[in-house]
Every structure is written in C-alpha cells, then in structure tokens.
Amino acid sequence: MKTFSLNGLIGGILIAFLVLTAAIGLVWTPFDPMKLSFTAKLAAPSAAHLLGTDEFGRDVLSRLMIGAQASVWIGFLTVSFATICGTLIGLVSGYARGWVDGVIMAVNNALMAFPGILLALGLLAVFGANQYGIIFALGIAYTPSMARVVRGAVLSLREREFIEASRVMGNGEIFTMVRHVLPNCLAPITVLATSMFGWAILSESALSFLGLGVPPPAPTWGNMLAAGRPFIQQAVWLGLFPGLCIALTLLGINLLGDALRDRLDPRMRGLK
C-alpha cells in the first residue's frame, strides 16, 4: 500500500499541475501566444522567454500553456462522450439481454476489432480534421471499450439479490438501473475513464502531430512538435518542451490510474 500512496501522490501532483497551468492560461500568459516577432525568432530560453521562442518568434511557454488547455479540454470532452455513450449502451445491453444485447455487442465487437487509433483515423476522414472532428472520432473509437466494461459489470450485478429486491419492491426497470445498478458500476468506469483521458491526450497530440488535429496557428503540444521539427537542430527547445509536457501528463495519468485501479479493483490488490 506504500507504493499506492506514492504513485497516487506523484500522479495527482502532475495532473493538478496540468489543470492549474491550463486554468492560469485562461486568464494570463507571459506573452500573447499568437503574437509574431521577427526580431525574436528561434530565441534560446532566457529570462525574457523562459522556454525560448519558435520560428515565428512566438513565446513557447505561453503557447504551451494554451496547448495545455487544448489537451485538457479535448481529453475531457472525449472521455465524457465515450463514458456517457458507453455507459448507456453497456447498461441497456447488459440489462436487456436477449437479441438487443446480441445486436449491440455484435456492432461493439466489430468496432473493437479495429485498433483505436486506426478507427479514429478513419472517422477523422469522415468528420474532417479539426478539434471537434478529433473529439467525435476518438469518442466513438473509445465508446466500445466502455460499453463492454459496463455491460460486463451489469451482467454480474443483475443476478445479485439487491437488484432482485429492488424489482420485488415494485421499482421500475429504469429506476432500478439508475439507482442500484449504475452506482455499482462506477469503480470500473472510473478506472477506465482515467486511462481513456491518457489515451485521448496521447492520440490528440499524435493526430495534431500528423497534421490531422487542431490546425495551426492555434497551439497544441502535438502541432507545436510538428511545427518545430524542421528547426530542432538549431532550436532544441522546440523539440524538447512540448514533448516533455505530453510525457509528464501521461506519466501523471498512468500513475494516478495505477493508484485508482489498486484501490477500486479488488482483483488487482496485492499485485502492485
């Protein structure tokens, strides 16, 4: 249990730092993140520009702060989309059983037969490469895993006595589902949603890196890396800091996810 608290603590601090940075960026950044300055092109980190400037003389720190917002926002919306849709689908499928379950799970399994990022790429071709395209594409790509986890939990829960009791007491199906089944699914949902937040941030930055994400000049960590790539030999910081932000965020989410799983998933106890 000692490693649990340490993991959780470090992860929590990293994620708190990310959210805080994004929040501060809403009201204040050291410089205007979009302001071009041809006198300060590719300036190395200094007292004026703590993390240097990019090929257009824009302040890297300010752009990273705005990029943090993009990551948090896209991650949050993607996970919310996948969690809400996946939970609804899983609840209905697990609770209804029979042919409804059969059809839903067939479609679900077909979608799960695609690697997530591939499905997202295909969906991006449909929605178009922009911020909302990414949210829908990733949201849809992640929904099947959430649906599967929730359905599994519902299937085992619905055989339990307290669900039976709720029905015997004359409660409706929907009431039983929302009041008794759903709260008991929250642990696996939380664990999966935490991992998904990491997947979403990683995929968003990868897609932006490929040029299929949030289009420039709006900064995201992924498109900053892509834009800085031709200059990394003269300006190492352009290749260093955005990647470091992504890596630290993912590390935070992974550590936090481990801690949550240790705590919420009894099968994992003692394994860590």
Next chain:
Amino acid sequence: MLRFILSRLVMALPTIVLVSVTVFALIRFIPGDPAALMLGDMAQPAQIAEMRTELGLDKSMPQQFFIWAGNVLQGDFGKSIVNDEPVLPLVVSRFAVSAQIVLVAVLLASLIAVPAGVIAAWRQNSLTDLALVGTATVLLSIPTFWLGLLLLLFFGLKLGWLPVLGYVSIGSNVVGGLLYLVLPIMTLVIHEAGVLIRMARASTLEVLRLDYITHARAKGLSESAVIWRHAFKNAFGPTWTMIGLILGNLLGGIAVIETVFTIPGLGRLMVDSIFARDYPVIQGCLLFVALSYVLVNLFVDLLYPLFDPRVVAE
C-alpha cells in the same frame, strides 16, 4: 485440438464480415459525392451521372456492399483517385515496409521485456522491482513520436551515427537499409518494452501466489526452476495476448513513427490519403489493417494452447 482450431476459425468469420461492413459504411459517410470527387471541379453533371453508374453508386446500399465485397474477395480493392494505381498492390507494398519495422520491434521488445517483467515479479518490492516498474511506467508514458525525435536528434544529428531522413529498402541495399531502420525500431522497442514489462510482471505475480508454486518451493526446487519452469509457463499467456494486441495497434498507429523518420509505410499512406481525400486508398488501408489485426489476434489465439493447454479443454 482440431475442434479448438475450428471453433476459433469459425468465431473469426463474423468479425471479419462485420469489419468489412464497418469499413464500407464508414467510407460512405464521408461527405461529398465520390464520383464528383474523382472527376474534379470541372465535371459536367452528365459525366458525374455516368461515373456514378460506372462506380455502381446508383444501386442500393446492400447491392453496393455485395459488389464491393465481391471485388475485394477477388483482390480488387479499387483504384486510387490520385494516381489511378490499383489500391491492393500499393497497400501491400507499403504494408511490407511497416510490417518489417513492427515485427522486429515487437520481437526485440518481448525478448527484453518479458524476462525483465518476470524478474521484477520474482523480486517483488525489492529495489530491482521498483527500478524496473518505475522505468517501465516512464517509458510507456513517453509518446513514440517525441522519443523518435529525441533519438533522431541525438544519434542522427548530434553524433551523426545514423541517417536522419529518408528510407532505403533492404532489398536494394542491405546495410544501408538496415541503418535506416535502426532508429524507428529502437523507438518502438523502448516504448513497447514499457508496456510489456508491466504486463509480464503482473501476470507472473498472479501465478506466484498460487499453491503449486509454494508446493514447488516446498519440495526443494531451486528458485530458477520454480520461476522459469513452473511460474513462467503459466504466466506467459496474458503477455502473449498482449503482444498480439500491440502488433495490431502498432500497425494502426505507426503513422507517427513513419512521419518522424520519413518512411513510406502504410500509416503514412493512409494519412496522405486522408489529406488527399483519396477514399479508395483510405478504405483499402482501413480494411487491410483491420483484417491483419483480426488475423494476428487469431494467430495469437491459435498458438495460445502452447503456453496454456487448459484453453483447449475448455
């Protein structure tokens, strides 16, 4: 055993059909008329109508699907809108480039990570375990495209040991070709080792708690015999499944690595086709990778009894 193999093969069939339907449907959702897209901005309505008939777009959706599926079964994936090349040979040649990187990387990562994970589990809560798990968690948190950039910066630009941009096929120049593959493979090995160390450790820990391990120890077997002969065999199953999933995921996600190292692989082809709205190629890539994913996992499933004979009995 035969029944096990047959049942797995039969189980894969509906998945393959559903995957094809999904790919077909997905492409039909792309906004815009494919016929108009193929003919360009200057096309006359009559030409577009003719093209629609030629492509079968005037038929009903189910009819279109069966025509398409029939063509696919005969190896006809259509033609690229951009350069009129047939899609299948294009996809296959690019796939070969990606597959050599992914296969070698996953093999090397497994060879390093699986023993490391087993050792971490064996020495649970020791300094070695802590160091291995810590390293693994850090490695899997580093996005591959950033790691690739850093390696490129260090080994390519700073030390000048390895070529930085471009690609030479191994077929045309063995040594040169290999040099171009070192960095992309190294990037993937480092990242995937992180995932596999944790998986191998977790599944080994689960097995080490079982009674038969205590029994093996109690009857005086050496620790190495307990770990490698008794625990490892039972613990490898989940890791083996994970290796299959990683293989498939890498085939889908290799576009970023191919972009960093400018390698003309399948991932890059797909991304370029999305930019060019070359929908037959997008469709071909999607279908090809999704089917390879299904087949890789089927293959992994079929070999699973080698590590865990209990699945056949079930």
